[in-house]
Amino acid sequence: MKQEPDRQQARHTRGAYRSTRQIAWDFIRKFKWIYLPMLLSTYGREVVRRKYDAIATDMAYENHRSWQLGPVSYVADWFVLGLPTHAALRERLRFVADGLKLASTEIAASSEGSVVRILSAPCGAGRDLATFGAELSTENPDLFNRLDVHALDLDPTNEALPLLSQRTADAGLDVTVYQQDLLR
Secondary structure, three states: OOOOOOHHHHHHHHHHOOOHHHHHHHHHHOOOOOHHHHHHOHHHHHHHHHOOOHHHHHHHHHOOOOOOOOHHHHHHHHHHHOOHHHHHHHHHHHHHHHHHHHHHHHHHHHOOOOOEEEEEOOOOOOHHHHHHHHHHHHHOHHHHOOEEEEEEEOOOOOOHHHHHHHHHHHOOOOEEEEEOOOOO
């Protein structure tokens, strides 16, 4: 399942991650004062460091406030997770899960009794597939049993796809997972 990233992907990966020290230096040197709540927030530090990769995006979906630095980080997480970008990410999760239910229902209606195939690419940590699967299994078990779900992601850190596999298994959704570049 694991693939070696090519040089371009590796260069992007190196540029996408920043240490807390680099972020703090930019905060001081460039007067990026918006970094202050980001640096105090457990989630904010992950967003700044990881640049909204699959794991940081999944943390926005989870909407969990941390007590890592006591009440300071809790309040900072409340502020950062309440930003319009992060609220929109949570709305996106609901939109995607509902869209998958609607599309699969429409496809199933037009192809009586046949398999309904779904491809999620890039799939990230699979919270949308797990949400969709858990809801569909109770709302329409016949359709749920006709699903053939595939998930594909580059996942250069090897963190997202194991989460996806666990989440979809917990939801009872059988998913074939591929770790590769969608464009190759």
